[in-house]
């Protein structure tokens with residue numbers, strides 16, 4: 001080879017840990033804890049119980065009494081080996097298959113059944129209240145785990161986050177982004193890749209060409225170890241070592257547990273379609289329960305009588321749990337709205353008047369104020385630290401509050417949002433920055449599947465007080481993708497708050513309110529007026545109310561409703577119309593989700609005419625929602641059809657045409673005159 005003479009700059013190795021052979025014989029000296037037979041018996045019991053429970057759950061599903069269920073048959077050693085190495089105060093971020101891990105940590109069987117039976121109350125869990133519920137979107141728990149671990153590190157708590165996922169998940173950017181960040185910050189975090197060889201029907205060889213999954217950690221700068229996942233002693237020993245290292249400040253580790261999914265993927269799957277019975281049969285010879293049993297028998301610590309006794313005991317426990325599950329009260333339909341947002345009383349809604357700063361300076365001021373008053377507030381994103389953000393929203397914050405609280409993250413938007421979710425669930429108040437709205441889309445999974453619903457799906461056990469800030473809209477001659485206004489997409493997500501200020505005063509007050517809010521907020525900042533808008537802002541720490549629209553100008557002839565940067569054109573149009581004898585009332589919606597329907601309806605009731613102005617494309621824009629509200633609840637007051645002045649139904653054009661796209665004062669004036677002339 002031509003490059004043979006080049007120096008080797010790095011070499012890596014991956015070790016594999018196993019103690020018991022499939023027949024239970026000892027391969028090498030056992031770790032210390034294994035001489036404690038009662039401890040081994042407890043692990044054995046945990047595995048037997050998990051398997052018996054899983055099998056019962058399948059029969060419940062087959063008889064129509066449970067929804068789709070993911071069985072962990074053959075993977076019990078990972079569940080029990082990992083869970084038993086954790087402390088109560090550690091935080092588990094499980095995958096949908098980690099039933100045995102939850103059981104070990106104290107979740108009741110009836111709770112697991114309740115969740116898979118289709119009832120969120122199951123997620124209330126009797127296990128540690130800080131543990132995360134099952135994660136269904138594959139791998140998306142990994143960046144959250146990094147957020148949780150970051151919170152531990154920041155607060156100097158000797159706790160560890162433990163994140164479980166499958167081999168399929170390791171193909172996702174989520175897992176890589178999380179590992180990369182965990183490596184950079186030496187986070188107290190254990191990643192466990194349960195390599196059961198299959199991701200539904202996709203075999204490992206189609207998942208990756210990597211020789212091991214463990215080596216993926218090496219690229220992130222920490223150790224990855226392979227463990228025989230059918231050997232509970234090996235799993236427990238590896239987990240114990242990794243968790244102790246993490247707790248002592250030694251950083252993260254990845255354990256690749258080699259297992260085999262002996263069952264179908266879930267009860268909705270038929271694995272015979274894609275793998276041979278012979279393959280499965282061969283793998284049955286390696287399964288973890290028989291292996292430990294053989295060892296215990298060889299140690300004269302176990303026998304037929306104990307086995308029968310244990311089986312009976314497990315059956316009894318499971319039957320009793322099933323009875324409680326089947327007897328659970330039905331959920332009243334209206335409870336689906338419970339735990340969507342925190343109750344109003346939990347929300348800070350101090351109303352205040354603010355007293356010359358630009359909008360971006362007001363944001364910076366609010367961030368500094370929030371960080372000063374609450375040590376839990378952390379700011380994270382690309383370039384937010386040393387550079388103070390590409391728009392300088394975070395300038396000076398890192399110097400003032402330190403690099404631990406103002407975090408320059410790797411270039412990974414999904415990671416930023418996932419970190420926020422994990423941090424928020426752990427009691428921090430993260431404020432993430434996405435540099436431009438065009439790059440928020442990798443965060444959608446975290447926003448839709450996690451942030452917005454964490455409170456609801458855990459029935460209030462966990463919440464997600466995070467803010468994700470991003471510049472919104474065009475008009476600054478920015479390159480492609482830097483001028484997006486896709487707020488309607490976000491406002492369609494129940495459980496999320498979508499806030500957009502249109503002046504420095506409201507930027508300050510609404511950002512403070514958003515940071516203090518107990519629910520997740522996407523805070524959209526109108527880029528075009530970052531520096532163009534100036535106003536008196538008093539740094540008095542007073543928030544403005546969320547979910548409230550602001551009437552910026554009183555009028556009785558027509559209602560103009562807008563938000564974000566185009567509020568400026570809307571106000572200019574109102575001033576021009578006043579010169580023509582038309583008195584327009586101008587409403588800044590400010591919070592789009594949930595929005596202030598009453599202020600809108602009250603104004604339209606008064607004026608009978610309404611023009612909605614937004615920069616985003618017309619079809620499916622948020623203006624359509626307001627028009628629908630007026631049609632439903634304000635129709636009889638209307639003297640003219642509701643009109644919309646919006647961006648057009650096309651891609652936001654590049655700078656040469658962007659001003660033609662953004663609603664202009666003449667367009668607003670013309671539409672308003674038309675509405676007023678309608679008879």
Ligand SMILES: Cc1ncc(C[n+]2csc(CCOP(=O)(O)OP(=O)(O)O)c2C)c(N)n1
Nearest residue numbers: 097136137138166167168169196198199200
């Ligand atoms: C992001 C995402 N894509 C697709 C799915 C549908 N799905 C559920 S499980 C699964 C396979 C996951 O395989 P792996 O990560 O190896 O875990 P395992 O199921 O084997 O435990 C897929 C594709 C999902 N839940 N989430």
